[in-house]
Structure formats: C-alpha cells, structure tokens
Amino acid sequence: MSRASPPDCWPPWPPPPPSPPRPASPKLNRLRAEGAGPALWVVRDADSTVYLFGTVHVLRPGTAWGSDKVDAAFASASDIWVEIADQDDQAVVMPVIQQHGVDPSRPLSSILSAADFAAFDKVAQANGASGAALDAYRPWLAAFMISMSGPTNAGYRSEAGVDKTLMDRARAQGKALHGFETADIQVRLIAGMSEEAQVAYLNNYVRNADGIVANLDEAVAAWLKGDAAETGRLNRVNTRDIHEDIHRAALVVRNADWTSQIETMMQGSGTAFVAVGAAHLMDQDSVIDMLRTKGFVVERL
Numbered sequence: 001m002s003r004a005s006p007p008d009c010w011p012p013w014p015p016p017p018p019s020p021p022r023p024a025s026p027k028l029n030r031l032r033a034e035g036a037g038p039a040l041w042v043v044r045d046a047d048s049t050v051y052l053f054g055t056v057h058v059l060r061p062g063t064a065w066g067s068d069k070v071d072a073a074f075a076s077a078s079d080i081w082v083e084i085a086d087q088d089d090q091a092v093v094m095p096v097i098q099q100h101g102v103d104p105s106r107p108l109s110s111i112l113s114a115a116d117f118a119a120f121d122k123v124a125q126a127n128g129a130s131g132a133a134l135d136a137y138r139p140w141l142a143a144f145m146i147s148m149s150g151p152t153n154a155g156y157r158s159e160a161g162v163d164k165t166l167m168d169r170a171r172a173q174g175k176a177l178h179g180f181e182t183a184d185i186q187v188r189l190i191a192g193m194s195e196e197a198q199v200a201y202l203n204n205y206v207r208n209a210d211g212i213v214a215n216l217d218e219a220v221a222a223w224l225k226g227d228a229a230e231t232g233r234l235n236r237v238n239t240r241d242i243h244e245d246i247h248r249a250a251l252v253v254r255n256a257d258w259t260s261q262i263e264t265m266m267q268g269s270g271t272a273f274v275a276v277g278a279a280h281l282m283d284q285d286s287v288i289d290m291l292r293t294k295g296f297v298v299e300r301l
Contacts, residue, residue, distance in 0.1 A: 031062065031063070031064035031065070031066055032064055032066050032067065033064050033065045033066060033067055033224050034064070034224070034225075035225065035226070036067065036069075036226050037065060037066070037067035037069075037070070037224065037226060038053070038054065038065055038067070038070070038223050038224060038226055038278075039053075039054060039226045039228050039281070039282070039300060040052070040053050040067075040069055040070055040073060040300070040301045041053075041281065041288060041298050041299060041300050041301065042073070042298070042299050042301055043262070043266065043291060043296050043297070043298050043299075044297075044299075045266055047269040047270075048265065048266045048267075048268060048269055048270065048271075049076070049270075049271040049272070050262055050265055050266065050271075050272045050273075050274060051073040051074075051077065051271075051272070051273045051274060052274050052276075052281055052287065052288065052298070053070060053073070053162075053273065053274065053275045053276075053281075054223070054228075054231070054276065054277065054278030054279075054280065054281040054282055055161065055162035055163050055166070055275050055276060055277055055278060056161060056162055056219075056220055056223055056277075056278060057158060057161045057162070057163055057277060058148075058151055058156040058157060058158050058160070058161045058216075059156060059157070059160045059161050059162065059220065060154075060155045060156055060157070060160060061155070061157060061160040062160075063160065063220070063224075064224075065162065065223075065224060069301050073273055073301075074166070074169070074273050076271050076273075077175065077271045077272050077273035078175060078176060078270055078271060078272070079175065079176045079178060079270065079271075079272040079273070080166065080167075080170040080175050080176065080177050080178065080272070080273050080275065081178045081179070081180060081261075081272055081273070081274045081275070081276075082163055082166070082167060082177070082178070082179055082180070082274075082275050082276065083163070083179065083180055083181065083186070083276050083277065084179045084180075084181060084182060084183050084186060085167075085177050085178055085179030086179070086183070087163070087179075087183065092183055093183045096183045096184050096187045097141065097187060099187075100138070100187045100188060100190075100191035101137060101138050101140065101141035101187070101191065102136050102137060102138065102141070103136065103138050104136040106138075107135040107136055108120065108131065108134065108135050108136075108137060108139065108142060108202075109131065109135050111139065111195065111199060112139075112199065112202075112203075116199075116203055116206070117131055118131075119203075119206050119207070120134075120142070120146075120202065120206050123146055123205075123206050123209045124145075124146070126209075127145075127146070127149035127150070127153070128149075129145070138191060138198065139195065139198035139199050139201065139202040140190050140191060140193060140198045140201060140202070142202050143198070143201045143202040143204075143205050146202070146205040146206060146209060146212075147205045147212060147238075150209065150212040150213045151212065151213055151216050154213045156213075156216065162275065163275060163277075166273075166275045180254075180257065180258045180261055180276070181254065181257070181258075186254075189249045189250075189253060189254065190249055190250075192249065193243075193245045193246060193249050194243075194245050196243070196245075197242075197243040197244075197245035197246055197249075200242050200243045200246075201242055201243065201246055204238065204242050215234065215237070215238075218234060219231060219234040219235070222234060223278050228281070228282040229282070231278050231279070231282045231283075232278075232279065232282035232283035232284065232286070235278070235279035235282070235283050236283055236284065239251070239279070239283070240283075240284065247284070247285070250279070251279060251280060251283060251284075251285055251286070252285045254280070255280055255285060255286060255287045255290055256290060258276070258280070258287055259287050259290040259291055259294070262274065262287070262291065263291075263294060263296075266296070
C-alpha cells in the first residue's frame with residue numbers, strides 16, 4: 001500500500017503566514033538528537049570545503065535534531081546555501097504560485113474523474129476547504145495543499161523546520177545566505193510536470209490522506225537516526241514511485257544544477273555549508289551521486 005507524506009524535495013507550498021521574527025540567541029536550536037543525529041557529508045580539496053546537510057522542511061516545534069558536528073560545520077562556514085534564500089518571503093513566493101498554480105480555464109472538476117473529484121472534495125472538506133473552493137487549482141498545487149493540511153493540524157510547522165532555523169541562524173550571525181534557485185524556477189519545474197503526473201500526484205495524496213502524518217513521522221524518525229537509505233526510500237514513495245516526471249522535476253533537474261554550482265564553489269576557496277531537503281542528498285540521482293560521478297570524494301562525517 002502506498003503511503004503519503006510531504007516529500008523533502010520541495011518546501012511547503014504555499015507557505016504559512018509569516019511568524020514574528022525570532023530573536024537571535026546563542027541557544028538557537030541547541031536541542032540534541034539522540035546518537036549521531038542526521039547525516040552530514042563533506043567535500044574537500046586543498047583550499048575548499050563544502051558541507052552537505054539534508055534538511056526536513058517542516059518539523060514539530062521542539063524536535064531535537066542538533067549535533068556538535070553540524071554546529072561545528074555551520075560555524076566554520078562563511079557562506080550558507082539553501083534551496084531558495086527568500087523562501088520565507090510571501091511577497092516573493094505567493095505571486096509565483098498564483099501565476100503557475102491557478103488556472104480557472106481548466107478546473108480540477110474537468111480533469112479528474114467524477115469519482116476522483118468526489119474523493120478530493122471529501123478530503124478537502126475534512127481540512128476546512130472544498131473541491132469547489134479549490135477547483136481552479138492546478139493538480140500539483142491541490143496536491144501540495146492536501147499533503148500539508150494533515151501535518152499542519154498535527155503540529156508540524158515550517159518555522160520549526162531545519163531550513164528556517166538555519167536561515168535565521170545565518171542571518172543572526174551575519175553569514176552570507178545564498179539560494180541555489182529562485183521560487184520562480186522551482187515552481188515552474190513543478191508546474192511543468194505533465195498533467196498525467198500532476199493528477200497521479202494529487203490522487204496519491206487523496207487516496208492516502210489518512211496516512212500522511214504517520215508517514216511523515218516515520219520519515220522524520222529515519223532522518224533523525226541518520227538512516228539515509230530509509231529516508232530516501234520514504235521520499236521515493238511520494239515521488240518516483242508515483243510517476244517518473246515527479247522524480248525528474250523534484251530531483252534530477254535541480255540536483256544537476258546544484259551539483260554544477262557546488263563544482264564552481266570547489267574551484268574557488270573557503271568553506272560553505274549547504275542545507276537542502278534530505279531527498280536531494282539521500283534519494284536516487286542525489287547531489288552526492290552526481291558529485292561522485294564528477295570525481296569528487298564525498299565523505300560522510
């Protein structure tokens with residue numbers, strides 16, 4: 001049986017309303033994970049070091065994921081790289097989602113079968129919306145809405161996620177914060193998936209709505225233990241196992257671009273810390289796989 005949870009290859013779209021700024025604190029996110037904690041890798045040459053850390057975009061507040069190795073790597077870096085540097089800025093993100101995620105000329109009710117639309121409406125109503133209210137959404141955006149509703153109701157928050165925490169820390173410490181891509185690039189890739197893939201993506205979340213939170217809990221547990229193989233497998237359940245187009249848009253195209261950017265970093269000097277969704281480092285066709293194919297030695301710490 002397929003189970004669904006939000007994959008760790010895309011930030012939660014649309015983002016929740018912004019939270020008040022959190023004060024900088026030397027104790028920011030110092031809760032320690034049990035054991036070695038989430039996986040961390042490094043690529044080095046004579047004058048360049050790039051740390052690679054796989055993140056979970058949404059977590060329950062108070063989740064203990066910190067470790068001395070991640071803190072030391074982060075502290076040593078002058079530059080912090082994330083998927084999208086302004087992903088928490090609704091003024092930037094929301095117009096892009098509106099442009100590529102809403103299409104009243106092709107409503108969901110005209111794309112989905114009657115049975116599938118009825119099932120979607122039932123799940124939407126259980127989460128405070130309705131099929132009619134979301135009818136103008138493109139299937140990918142409707143899927144994102146369904147995938148995030150359950151976790152949000154269960155206490156998962158993007159502001160408690162690793163990406164937001166590390167971005168806040170970088171800003172508080174005056175580190176240079178960079179994005180591998182823009183919101184427009186990312187959303188265009190998602191919206192550019194075939195309609196067949198988008199419908200399959202939406203139907204997967206609708207049919208497995210009752211298991212979304214449990215699957216996310218399982219994925220977070222695997223990530224906290226540093227189980228890269230299991231984290232990748234659980235992501236794949238909601239991407240490649242549904243449709244190859246999803247895997248390509250979520251990981252292959254983006255990972256290839258990011259690998260090229262990391263290769264450019266390695267041609268320079270200094271230390272950088274990369275924090276991107278865990279699937280980009282732990283699933284098939286990962287950044288780590290691509291770096292190794294290019295001849296880099298990637299070491300797990």
